[in-house]
Amino acid sequence: MPDTTKKTIIVFSGDYDRIMAALIIANGALAMGDDVTMFFTFWGLNALRKENKIKVHKKPLQRMFGMMMPRGINKLGMSKMNFCGMGPKMMDMVVKGEGGMLLPQLLDSAIEQGVKIVACTLSMDMLGFKKEELLDGIDYVGVAAYLAEADEANVNLFI
Amino acid sequence: MPDTTKKTIIVFSGDYDRIMAALIIANGALAMGDDVTMFFTFWGLNALRKENKIKVHKKPLQRMFGMMMPRGINKLGMSKMNFCGMGPKMMDMVVKGEGGMLLPQLLDSAIEQGVKIVACTLSMDMLGFKKEELLDGIDYVGVAAYLAEADEANVNLFI
Amino acid sequence: MPDTTKKTIIVFSGDYDRIMAALIIANGALAMGDDVTMFFTFWGLNALRKENKIKVHKKPLQRMFGMMMPRGINKLGMSKMNFCGMGPKMMDMVVKGEGGMLLPQLLDSAIEQGVKIVACTLSMDMLGFKKEELLDGIDYVGVAAYLAEADEANVNLFI
Numbered sequence: 237m238p239d240t241t242k243k244t245i246i247v248f249s250g251d252y253d254r255i256m257a258a259l260i261i262a263n264g265a266l267a268m269g270d271d272v273t274m275f276f277t278f279w280g281l282n283a284l285r286k287e288n289k290i291k292v293h294k295k296p297l298q299r300m301f302g303m304m305m306p307r308g309i310n311k312l313g314m315s316k317m318n319f320c321g322m323g324p325k326m327m328d329m330v331v332k333g334e335g336g337m338l339l340p341q342l343l344d345s346a347i348e349q350g351v352k353i354v355a356c357t358l359s360m361d362m363l364g365f366k367k368e369e370l371l372d373g374i375d376y377v378g379v380a381a382y383l384a385e386a387d388e389a390n391v392n393l394f395i
Numbered sequence: 396m397p398d399t400t401k402k403t404i405i406v407f408s409g410d411y412d413r414i415m416a417a418l419i420i421a422n423g424a425l426a427m428g429d430d431v432t433m434f435f436t437f438w439g440l441n442a443l444r445k446e447n448k449i450k451v452h453k454k455p456l457q458r459m460f461g462m463m464m465p466r467g468i469n470k471l472g473m474s475k476m477n478f479c480g481m482g483p484k485m486m487d488m489v490v491k492g493e494g495g496m497l498l499p500q501l502l503d504s505a506i507e508q509g510v511k512i513v514a515c516t517l518s519m520d521m522l523g524f525k526k527e528e529l530l531d532g533i534d535y536v537g538v539a540a541y542l543a544e545a546d547e548a549n550v551n552l553f554i
Numbered sequence: 555m556p557d558t559t560k561k562t563i564i565v566f567s568g569d570y571d572r573i574m575a576a577l578i579i580a581n582g583a584l585a586m587g588d589d590v591t592m593f594f595t596f597w598g599l600n601a602l603r604k605e606n607k608i609k610v611h612k613k614p615l616q617r618m619f620g621m622m623m624p625r626g627i628n629k630l631g632m633s634k635m636n637f638c639g640m641g642p643k644m645m646d647m648v649v650k651g652e653g654g655m656l657l658p659q660l661l662d663s664a665i666e667q668g669v670k671i672v673a674c675t676l677s678m679d680m681l682g683f684k685k686e687e688l689l690d691g692i693d694y695v696g697v698a699a700y701l702a703e704a705d706e707a708n709v710n711l712f713i
Contacts, residue, residue, distance in 0.1 A: 243542075246711070248575055250634070253437055257407055260517065264538035278571055279634055297648050304635060316409070316438055317463060327521070330456050334520045358578065361652045362645070379582035383561075386709045391545045393405070393553040394575075394711040402701075412596055416566055416712075419676065423697035475568070475597055476622060486680070489615050493679045550704045552564070552712040 242271045242389040244382070249395055250279030250306065251315040252324045252339060258395045259342035262351045265391075273389075274346070275382050277356035281363060283309045283343070284355055284370045298364020305363075309340050347373065356382070401430045401548040403541070408554055409438030409465065410474040411483045411498060417554045418501035421510045424550075432548075433505070434541050436515035440522060442468045442502070443514055443529045457523020464522075468499050506532065515541075560589045560707035562700070567713055568597030568624065569633040570642045570657060576713045577660035580669045583709075591707075592664070593700050595674035599681060601627045601661070602673055602688045616682020623681075627658050665691065674700070 243265045247258050262272045276284050287308040294302060306312050314323040328338055337345065347353055353374040360366075360376070367376065386392045402424045406417050421431045435443050446467040453461060465471050473482040487497055496504065506512055512533040519525075519535070526535065545551045561583045565576050580590045594602050605626040612620060624630050632641040646656055655663065665671055671692040678684075678694070685694065704710045 246575075248572065248713075254407065257405075257437060260538055261542070265542055268539060268542055270542075278575060295648075295651060297644055297651075301635070301644075301648075317460070326456055326460075330454075330460075330521055330523070333454060333456075336517075336521065358654075362648055362654065364648070379578055380586060383579070383583055383586055383588075383709075391542075391551050392709045392711065393551065394713050395407075395553050413566065416564075416596060419697055420701070424701055427698060427701055429701075476619070485615055485619075489613075489619075489680055489682070492613060492615075495676075495680065550701075550710045552710065554566075554712050 241269060242273075242385070243391045244273045244275065244386045244389045244393070246382070246392075246394045247274055247276045247280035247283070248278050249315070250282040250312060252312040252327065253314050253316070254395050255280070255283050255309070255312060256339055256342065258393075259339070259346055261393070262346050263342060263349065266346070266349050266351055271352070272346075273352040273354060273385050275354045275356055275377075277359045278363070279305070281355060281359055281365055281370070282306045283312060284353070284374060285365070286369055286371060287311075290366070290369045292366040292368055294364045294366075301363050302365070302369075309343055312339070347371075354381075400428060401544070402432075402550045403545050403548045403552070404431070404433045405541070405551075405553045406433055406435045406439035406442070407437050408474070409441040409471060411471040411486065412473050412475070413554050414439070414442050414468070414471060415498055415501065417552075418498070418505055420552070421505050422501060422508065425505070425508050425510055430511070431505075432511040432513060432544050434513050434515055434536075436518045437522070438464070440514060440518055440524055440529070441465045442471060443512070443533060444524070445528060445530060446470075449525070449528045451525040451527055453523045453525075460522050461524070461528075468502055471498070513540075559587060560591075560703070561709045562591045562593065562704045562707045562711070564700070564710075564712045565592055565594045565598035565601070566596050567633070568600040568630060570630040570645065571632050571634070572713050573598070573601050573627070573630060574657055574660065576711075577657070577664055579711070580664050581660060581667070584664070584667050584669055589670070590664075591670040591672060591703050593672050593674055593695075595677045596681070597623070599673060599677055599683055599688070600624045601630060602671070602692060603683070604687055604689060605629075608684070608687045610684040610686055612682045612684075619681050620683070620687075627661055630657070672699075
């Protein structure tokens with residue numbers, strides 16, 4: 237039976253702008269008293285990476301993936317008007333000028349206020365991400381756990 | 396309690412092809428008697444811009460964003476096979492050849508038939524869009540209003 | 555009334571990575587006893603094309619579209635790190651190394667296990683795809699049929 241106080245968001249994208257949209261929706265739902273679970277998968281996992289390099293054993297291809305993909309939420313590019321990486325800086329300036337929250341603040345707020353942050357273990361295996369490389373205090377689940385939560389939610393988005 | 400006669404669509408993308416998909420679904424749902432609300436946010440707002448330049452006060456970065464982004468639904472690019480802007484023209488020819496509705500016609504139809512067109516005020520603040528620059532007769536809301544509507548809907552898409 | 559055992563996924567994207575996500579979710583839901591319908595539309599239709607060239611009558615622009623778009627699930631590019639087509643091969647190697655299922659295996663499994671695979675006829679008309687060019691054993695429907703199914707489902711994703 238759907239529960240009107242639960243929302244799930246699959247965060248597939250690793251783009252600055254799409255992750256910002258996901259976090260704004262998540263924080264908004266939380267403020268309205270909803271339970272919110274965000275499932276980070278594929279490129280979305282980049283937003284959960286720690287900024288500093290963590291020494292872990294990886295297979296060669298996965299090591300290469302790891303080196304080529306942005307390490308953490310401060311390194312994400314935009315899906316449009318990225319301007320070789322200048323786009324996110326400009327967007328940050330605009331957000332600050334409007335008194336809004338920057339991307340890392342939105343993520344911190346989500347975690348502190350109680351949004352459930354979950355990393356998809358299947359994607360982690362594929363891209364070669366280890367738990368040590370991702371933010372502390374997050375959960376790790378597979379697709380079955382996502383589906384079980386989605387069954388209980390009344391809004392399920394794929395971003 | 397979900398109401399089987401309501402649908403919401405977040406239109407995040409500003410791509411010709413994704414906006415076409417969103418409008419086709421919205422018009423289809425309306426034809427079946429559903430209430431439909433489309434929330435235009437981020438790049439999706441470009442589809443709601445008036446074609447002619449409107450004089451409004453903007454901060455420098457937002458003025459630049461405004462100049463670089465497409466002004467209105469006739470100027471959108473495609474996410475694939477854009478061919479430097481030729482893609483949408485070719486797609487228009489194909490749609491006409493098949494007797495289908497072009498993108499602006501789909502939007503006009505949606506508005507006339509009663510799809511609720513809503514612009515996200517938070518994204519407008521970020522990208523520097525003023526109400527005068529967007530189509531007349533649309534609504535302006537924040538994320539809380541979206542969530543309230545999504546709670547009443549049984550299909551909620553993010554496009 | 556929503557039925558907790560039904561899921562629908564609109565597969566709009568033709569990207570290797572997004573289609574993989576869609577198929578993993580679909581196969582997962584099926585394994586949990588759900589009914590699953592995947593609606594392939596726009597670029598997503600490329601995943602349903604037969605690999606060999608099928609002789610059919612097409613209008614010139616549609617013939618060009620058909621030639622420029624990937625023919626079948628083995629030819630899809632990635633939305634990120636495509637590396638001129640090397641990305642999917644590298645991802646295949648990684649998936650194999652992890653003992654996972656490759657993209658065509660995920661699709662075959664979905665079909666064999668009972669995921670309902672549906673091609674959007676409106677998109678087919680636009681892109682000029684004929685039934686002979688798409689995989690055997692799939693269904694063909696319009697947007698009204700999608701909406702009718704989504705009304706019966708409790709999770710509806712747009713990928």
